[in-house]
Each structure stands twice: as structure tokens, then as C-alpha cells.
Amino acid sequence: MDNYIVSARKYRPVTFKSVVGQSHITTTLKNAIRSGQLAQAFLFCGPRGVGKTTCARILAKTINCTNPTADMEACNECESCRSFNNAASMNIFELDAASNNSVDDIRELVKQVYIPPQTGRYKVYIIDEVHMLSLAAFNAFLKTLEEPPAYAKFILATTEKHKIIPTILSRCQIFDFKRIQSEDIVKHLAYVAGEEQVAYEQEALHIIAQKAEGGLRDALSIFDQLVSFTGGNLTEKGCLENLNMLDSDYYFRLVDYFRQGNLSQTLLLYQEIIDKGFDSQHFITGLSEHLRNLMVSIDPATHKLLECSEKSRQKMGHQAAECGLPLIMRLLEISSDAEYRLRDANNKRLFIEVALMKLSTVITSQQAQSAG
Numbered sequence: 151m152d153n154y155i156v157s158a159r160k161y162r163p164v165t166f167k168s169v170v171g172q173s174h175i176t177t178t179l180k181n182a183i184r185s186g187q188l189a190q191a192f193l194f195c196g197p198r199g200v201g202k203t204t205c206a207r208i209l210a211k212t213i214n215c216t217n218p219t220a221d222m223e224a225c226n227e228c229e230s231c232r233s234f235n236n237a238a239s240m241n242i243f244e245l246d247a248a249s250n251n252s253v254d255d256i257r258e259l260v261k262q263v264y265i266p267p268q269t270g271r272y273k274v275y276i277i278d279e280v281h282m283l284s285l286a287a288f289n290a291f292l293k294t295l296e297e298p299p300a301y302a303k304f305i306l307a308t309t310e311k312h313k314i315i316p317t318i319l320s321r322c323q324i325f326d327f328k329r330i331q332s333e334d335i336v337k338h339l340a341y342v343a344g345e346e347q348v349a350y351e352q353e354a355l356h357i358i359a360q361k362a363e364g365g366l367r368d369a370l371s372i373f374d375q376l377v378s379f380t381g382g383n384l385t386e387k388g389c390l391e392n393l394n395m396l397d398s399d400y401y402f403r404l405v406d407y408f409r410q411g412n413l414s415q416t417l418l419l420y421q422e423i424i425d426k427g428f429d430s431q432h433f434i435t436g437l438s439e440h441l442r443n444l445m446v447s448i449d450p451a452t453h454k455l456l457e458c459s460e461k462s463r464q465k466m467g468h469q470a471a472e473c474g475l476p477l478i479m480r481l482l483e484i485s486s487d488a489e490y491r492l493r494d495a496n497n498k499r500l501f502i503e504v505a506l507m508k509l510s511t512v513i514t515s516q517q518a519q520s521a522g
Contacts, residue, residue, distance in 0.1 A: 158370040161342050163204050165223045166212070170338050170366055171330035172201050178325070179209055180222040188213065189323035191295050191304040193280075195311040196327025199367030203278055205327075206305040210234075210242045210274035213303065230270050241270040248279040253286040260294045263302050272303050280306040281313035288315050295321045329364025332356065332457035338366065339373055343384070348377055350384035356459045357389045396428055398462065401440035404509075405469060408481060413510040420506060430498040434489045434505070441482040444470040448478070477512065484508050 163169045166176040175194075182188050192209070194202040208224075211234045215224040224231050233239045245259060259275065267273045277283075283291070295304060295318065306322060308314060336355045343350045358376065362369035372393070373384075380388040390397050400423060407416045423433055446452045447463070447470035456463050470478065488505035495501035 156371065157342055157346070157374050158199075158367045161338075161345070161370065163201070164208065166205075166208055167221070167223060169201050169205060169208070171334040172205065172327055175201075175205060175325050175327060179205070183209075183213060183218070183222045188303065190298050190302070191306065191322040193311070193314070193319065193322035193324045194305065194307045194327060195324065196309070197329055197364060198309050199362075199365030199369075200327045200330055201366065202307040202327055203276070206276045206278075206307055207242075209305060210272075210276060210303075211239075213272050213274070214239075214241055214270045239270075241267050241272060242274045242276070244276045244278065246278050247282040251282045251284055251287055253284060253290050256283065256287040256290045260290065263294055263298060266299070267301055272301050274303045274305065276305045276307070278307045279309070280318075281308045281310045285315070288318055292317055292321070330366050331364075332359040335359040335362060335364075335366055335369045339369060342370065342373065346377070346382075348382050348384060351386050353386040353459055353461070354384040354389045356462070357386060357393065357395065360457060361393055361395065394427070396423065396426075396433070396436050398440065401437055402465065402469060404437065405440070405444070405473065405481070408509050409473060409477070409513065411510055411514045413507055416506050416510045417503060420502065424499070430502045431489075431492060434485065434492055434502060438482065438485045438489050441478060441485055444473060444478050445475070445482060448475050480512050481509055484512070 166180055169176050192206075194206060196202055211231060212218060212222065212224045214230040214234070216228040216230060217225045219225060224234075226232075226235065230239070230241070234242060243259075243262070245255070263273065263275070294302075298304065304322075306314075306318075311319075311324075336352075336359050339355045339358060340350070342348075343355075354376075358369050358372050361372055376384055376389055376392055379392045389395075400419065403419060404416060407413075407419065420433070443456055443458075443466050446455045447466040450467070453463050453467065456466060458466070473481075484505060488502065492498060492501060
């Protein structure tokens with residue numbers, strides 16, 4: 151147990167090629183290294199857990215490598231690469247701005263910048279959570295960031311670009327990292343499961359990807375949690391139970407009841423959901439999301455917007471075709487309105503039951519209007 155390493159660290163990418171879902175970033179960085187046109191300062195922005203700090207470390211390692219490969223990857227054999235791999239590099243410095251955000255911390259860093267590297271080509275400074283720096287610290291950093299020594303490179307990383315002052319932004323080459331697509335997360339989880347000899351159902355990996363909301367680090371943390379919970383056998387049922395997520399089958403059944411105008415079964419199913427411990431907000435948000443997915447499923451051209459397995463896509467497409475777009479839009483309108491207004495309701499259960507009554511009588515109301 152003493153040697154256990156969480157998957158997010160154990161399988162952290164160490165080459166540009168192994169970075170998941172950010173090819174637009176890694177390709178640009180490799181081309182810059184190949185051409186020798188490296189900016190003085192980089193700003194890596196994007197959601198948490200998508201590879202900002204990882205790419206910063208790979209870039210720092212690669213530009214100091216004395217014998218990079220033809221594909222501009224670090225060789226892992228030269229002295230610089232070995233020292234980096236052993237966490238003993240004297241040329242690469244990491245600063246967490248969340249806990250080192252004062253003007254004195256930055257002044258100390260600036261003093262170090264003007265000491266040339268004893269070995270290697272560049273001194274690289276990686277400043278994580280840079281938006282946490284105080285205004286005075288930002289201002290103390292400006293001149294050095296604009297005119298650093300030729301051997302100094304700065305890589306700033308942040309989840310909140312809007313908090314960084316414009317004078318800093320204008321001195322950096324900005325790279326926007328994107329949320330990682332569910333399919334890419336699922337592929338990586340499948341790879342990790344294979345390496346760790348963990349049995350899994352494909353649907354289980356999609357549930358983890360959905361819960362992670364585009365963050366690979368979050369996905370790997372959830373994966374570790376579920377491996378412990380299930381004893382190394384990831385099932386769809388086990389994942390839903392542990393993550394407190396409502397099985398999508400409930401929403402499919404609800405929509406079928408709406409189509410049938412079956413209010414009694416709708417209310418009984420809602421009671422079953424409440425008995426499982428799900429609150430009203432969680433339920434109505436999930437229903438709106440399901441109806442949105444049905445809307446997207448009407449046209450096969452937009453199926454790629456669904457972040458789910460192929461099996462779920464087919465099921466969505468089948469139910470969407472049965473409902474038709476006009477019905478789906480009316481259901482979504484009622485559901486979204488209920489989701490928005492629920493927070494102000496005193497009796498939330500009654501409010502949801504009234505909304506379910508409206509949803510269950512959409513077709514009969516339309517039929518009555520047509521007859522009239």
C-alpha cells in the first residue's frame with residue numbers, strides 16, 4: 151500500500167504524443183521547437199485537469215533536451231532528460247501562485263531569473279494558478295516578462311484567464327486548452343484499465359467520462375474510486391450507485407409515459423426516484439438534459455453532440471423518432487421552465503408533481519385543441 155500511486159500521477163503523459171485531446175496545442179508547440187521560434191512567455195488557459203501543467207512540464211523538458219527525436223520529443227537519455235525524470239533538474243522551476251502570490255515571492259523569482267543556467271540551454275519557470283498573484287506581484291513581474299534574458303522562458307497556467315491583467319496577457323503567447331471529449335476520455339480509461347487489469351463495461355467508462363465533465367484528471371480520480379468500490383470490476387450499475395447518478399433508463403421511461411399521457415405511472419416513477427435519495431433539483435436537471443439529448447438525436451448529423459456510448463445514441467435516436475421534434479420541444483420548454491423556477495418554490499415536491507402533470511398531458515392537450 152505504501153507504493154500505491156493514483157492513476158492521475160501514474161499515467162500522467164510524459165511526451166507530447168501521449169497528451170490526450172489537445173493535439174492543436176501539442177502540434178503548435180512541436181512546430182515552434184522545430185523552427186526555433188519559441189516565445190519568451192506562454193500562457194496556458196483552460197478548465198482544470200485538461201493537461202495545462204502537464205504540457206508545461208513536457209515543453210520545459212523538451213526544449214532543454216540535447217538530442218530531441220525527429221518528432222520533437224525529448225530523448226529521455228541525455229543528462230537534462232535524466233535529471234528531469236529524477237526530479238533533480240536545476241533548470242526547471244515550478245511555483246504555485248496560489249500559495250506564493252506576494253510581491254516578495256515574485257521579486258525573489260526575478261532575482262533567480264538573472265542567474266544564467268550552469269548546464270542546459272534554458273531556465274524555465276512554470277507558474278501554476280497564475281491568476282492568484284496579487285496586483286503588486288503582477289506589476290513586479292511585468293518588466294522581466296517583457297524583456298527576460300535569452301535563456302529564460304516562462305510558462306504560466308491558469309483556469310481563470312479573465313482574472314489576469316491585460317498587460318500580462320499582451321506579453322504572452324496564449325494557448326487555450328479545451329475540455330477533453332468523452333470519447334477521448336473513454337479511450338484513455340480503457341487503456342488504464344487494461345494496464346491495471348481492471349474488468350469494465352463500456353457503459354461504465356462513459357458514465358465516468360460524463361461525470362468528469364471534460365477533465366481527465368477528474369476522470370482518473372473517479373476511476374480509482376470506483377475500482378476500490380467495485381473490487382476491480384467496473385459495471386454500469388456499480389458506477390451509478392457509487393456516483394449517486396440516476397440511471398438514464400428512468401428518463402426513457404418517463405418520456406414514454408408522457409407520450410402515453412400516463413400521469414399515474416409518471417408520479418409513481420417519480421416517487422421511486424425520490425425514494426432512492428435523489429432531490430428534486432437533481433431530477434429535473436437530469437430530465438431537461440435527457441430532453442435536450444432527444445432534441446439533438448432527431449437529426450443523425452448532430453448525433454456527434456451526444457457525449458454517450460453508441461448504444462445510448464441508438465436508444466436516444468429511436469425514442470426521438472417516436473416523439474417527433476414538436477413534442478420534444480414542448481416537453482423541453484416545460485421542463486426547462488420548471489428547472490429555472492424550482493429554486494423559488496416553497497413546496498418543491500408539489501411543484502415538480504405539477505410540472506409532471508403538465509408534461510403528461512401535453513399530447514391530450516394538443517389533441518383537444520385540434521378537435522376544437
